[in-house]
Structure formats: C-alpha cells, structure tokens
Amino acid sequence: MSTIILTGASGFLGNIILSNLFYNSNSDVIAVIRGNNDSSKIYEKAIGYLRDTHRPVIDEYAARFSTIDLQDIFDKKIDLEQLKILDIESVIHAAGSVDYFNEEHLTQININLTSTFINFSKKINAKKFVYISTAYSAGYTNELVTESELPEPDKDPTFYTYSKRKAEAIVATSGIKFLIIRPSIVIGHSKYGLYHGKRYGLYQQWMLLERLFRDSVDDEWHLLAQHYPLNLLHVDTFEESFHWAYNHLPKDSYFNVTSDNDVLPTPRELYKLWFDNTLRPKRVIFYEEYDKLPIAKLSKKQRIFGGLIKTNSEIASFQWKFENTARSYLKKLGMVHVNATLESVEVCQSVFLKQSSNGLNKLKESTTTYENHCISC
C-alpha cells in the first residue's frame, strides 16, 4: 500500500482532500500538522464532511491516518529512511496563508514552506508533488490564464497572488513530477450548501453583512459591485476536480479549477440575492470604482464593510479568462463538473442564513430598488 503526505489538513481545502483520499483511495495518509493542532479534530472534521455529504464512513479510515509534526521536519528529526521505505506516492501541499497584507507571513508560508516541502519530497523520493495554488496566481492580466507556467503580470491584486505564483515556479522547476491545481473562490456544496471553511471571499462578505448590521439596518446602501461574473467554485466541484486530476492528468500539469463565466452570478446579483432574502433596504446603489463611493457620507458600518471587502471587491471587478483544457479532458474521462450559478449559490446562502442569529429575523416587508451609479453624473 502506498502512502501520501498531506500538508494543510487542518485547513479547508486540505481537509476536503483528506476526506477524498479516505473515500476514493486506498493509500495511507500522513498529515503534516503543527504541534498545537489536534490530530483527532482534523480526522473528525474530514469524516464529518463525508457524513454530511451522505457517504459511508468505515473504521479503516482511522487506521490509514497518522500525523507528523511540522517542527520535526524543520528540526530534521524525521527518519527519512523510514519514509523512503513507505514508498511515498505523493506529497500534496495544501498548506498556505491567505493573509493578504502580511508579506512576511505570505513569504514564509507560501514561498519558503513550499521550498521546504519540495526539498523534503526529494529527500524521501516522493514520486509526485501536488500543489494547491489559486486561479488568481496569474495576477491582473487581460490575457487568457493558461494552464502552464505564468508570465509576470503588470500588477498583482495582492502579495498573496504573487506568493502563490512564486510557489508554483518553485514547484515547476524542482525536477519532481508535479500537478498544480488552481481553484477559484471556493464556496459551499452545490447540493447541500454546507461550508466548513473560514470566512473568506463570499463568506466573509456574508458574515460581515450579518454581524455588522446585527442591530441596525441602513435604508440606503452604496456598494462597489460589478456586473461581470465572479468566479465561484463549489467545494464538491473542487473535490471531484482534485480526484480526477490527481489520478488522470499527465505529469507536470496545471489545472485551472473554475466555473464557466456564462453561468456564474455577478457581484451585483449576489448582493441582490442577499438583500432580497435578508435586510431589504430601501435603496441600493452599485458603483464600478471604489474611489467613486461617497465614503464621507456613509454610515460607520458601511464604511467598515466597504473597507474590509475592498480588496476582494476589486479582485471581483476584474474579468479573468481561464483556459479549461484540463477540465475538458477530464470531463471526457467521466469527471462531473458542477458550475456555480445564482441558484446554486442561493443554496449555500440559505444554509448560511439558517445558521444565522440575525439575517432572517430582520426580514422586512419592504421592496428594494437597485440602481447603478451614474459615472458621468
């Protein structure tokens, strides 16, 4: 039996990968964890996801799961010869930082730690290195984001995308067979709506709307929101894509895991979906540029909301175009790809609101009018 080493198993995507490896492979999985992370919680979370998605859980999974401490790798306390004997099928590197504004930490985790695991993989003769990157590692580019090594863009949305691109380059030039998976913004399950991740992206937006406006609702809103599609990806589509890519893509592949632009909702539609189901303010005005927002006139809460999601809103304001060759190839082999649509996002939003202590209770009888800010006015 082969063994897979997985980093980031305590995180959202890493844990989904762990669930998938339990369910869809026979390999033993060694998760690299920080000393203060509880391995049983990581295991239970992965098993919980399988249960929540109505898949059988068998005792054998526990026997296939073990952990090693990240610090022991740094301190060279790991018995490399022992790992070599285990016949390491792959190292899947899903650990990462998304703290957009902490360059030191992004460098440490996304760049340096990737180097550490590449070196580690070489030492233990791992046959393959799988890196979980991001669809936005290309930075701001008007060109098609190809499934290949990326050129330097004119600009990056944040240091985060830069750090992920650098990590991809480290992996691609390492000499180890690799697979680089680039998911877009991962949201809940397309059918069940459940989401076990941290509050990033759309979930950060929902959480802020819910918590910030817990005790007051503004009648008039001014929001930065475009009418271009926002590339969301259901977690089940990510899982399916990972599984098929891992088992069927040739060596040294890149895979943009995204949804199709023509069915995706736009940020404006997403706000409408939220307001129509929750706060129902009297008037919402959408802006195309952050600088056009009348900041000084906004309520304190709207200012905080707009400020906190500014970077994500700006990223959402850009029209990325992604190559989908790998997806087409895998679909021909039998992979099922479920796009994110306004209807499927509504499933996720409904689950979020059901768990909310605020949103649904504030539902009013009023109707909201939506307007676009007139640029020339």
Add this chain to the structure above:
Amino acid sequence: MSNAAVAVKNNIDFDGTNYKNLIGFILSNAIAGELVAVKNYTNMATISPDINNVIVFLQEALEEASHARLLQNLAKELDVPVVTHIVEPSWLNIVKYVTECAGNGNILACYMAQDLMLETQAVVLYRIMSGENSIVDEKTSSIAKRILQDELQHLDSGSTYLAKAIKDDEAGFYIELKKTHDKIMPELFRLIRNDCDTLCDEMGVTCGTFSVNDMGSDIDLMKIMALEFYVESMDNIGVKPEFINSLVTNVSGFSENPTSACC
C-alpha cells in the same frame, strides 16, 4: 434575569472546565494587556516635557497595575488557571514598538498606540467581559465593569491630545497614524483568537479545547466589535473618514490568524 439563569438557558456552564479555562485564558490576556499598558505609560512619562502629563501618565500606569492585580485576584477567586506575566509574542511586539517610539522621543506614536489602539481594544474586551454579546458569571462581569470605566477615561484623555495633534500638524499626524496602525493593529487583531502561541502551555490547558463560544460569543463578532469601536474612536478624534477607510482596507490579521494558517 440573573447571569446564572441566562447561562442555564443558553447551556453555558460557569463551573465547567471549558468555561473556566476560557475565563483563565481571557484573564491572562487581560493581565498581559494591563502590564503592557503599565510599561507604555511609564515610557510616556519618561519622555513627556510637561510635568503635569508626567503625573497623569504615572497615575494611569498605577491604575493599569491595579487592574492587573484585580484580575489576578479574580482568577484566584474563580479558581481558574492564569498566567500573570506577558507571554504572547504579539504583546511583546507591541511593547517593543512603543519602547522604540519612546526611545526616539516620539510621544505622538506612543499616544496613538496606547491611548487610541490599545485602549479601544481594552474597552471592547471589558465590554465583552461585562456581558455585552456574551454570557459571563457575576464576579467577572462586576470586575470588568469597574475596570471599563477607567479605560474609558484613559481613552478620553488620549483622544483630547490626539484631536489637538491633528489640528497642529495634520500631514504629520496621518503619516504617524498609518505607521503605528500598521505595527499595532495587526498584533491586536491576532490576539483575538481561540488558540495561542504558548499561553495555553503556560496555563497548563490544552489549546483548542475551549473557545469564546463557551461564553456565548464568537470570534468574528469580537473582531467586528473591536474594529467598530476603533473606527468610532478615530471618528471622534476627527480623523478623515477616507483615511480611516484606507486603514481598514489593509488591516492585516483581521481575517486570519497567521499561526493557524498553515498545516
């Protein structure tokens, strides 16, 4: 309804291990915050050119020290595990920054760090410990309410100084505010968490086995409360809304806790 009755209604067990460990964790951090404030006010006293301010700073330092003692006694009375010295790296980074500013004679940065940033966070902490958006025992609530009044006064006196400082040199004020915000606020937001770097080890409790949910609160809400009050305090000082938003936009540490971000 009494705190105890509210707790029963919400399945909060004031005598449970999780609640006790959580309160011990919060008290340890609150004590660390008070000790940091003692150091900061003492530093500010040493560089203040105005003898009246020296006295005020030393009085404030004394008050913060007495808060630390109150909290220490509370921990003893509640019989919860507690650490009474500064452990977490974020607190040490804050002390280091303010000490450096004081060393450079930069009283404005010290005011910003201590009286605007640390005091706003202290106010939010004591509001939560008082029972605002949380469910806490009577003793904790009572002590927190007492300390809260002092912290509001410290914030008020700092705000008066800072409001004048904007008028005296607006451009210089904004440069200093951005610099201090970038150093201090990420550290403070990183401290609002359910886990730790080394504090749990020192407390002798298992990290991750308790959370603020054990007092009917949640981390997201706490961070939002902290940010809201920080913005409100800057509004009161007279900081331009556009400038405040530029600070809010790039606040590192708000959405993620770096030490838990990997593996």
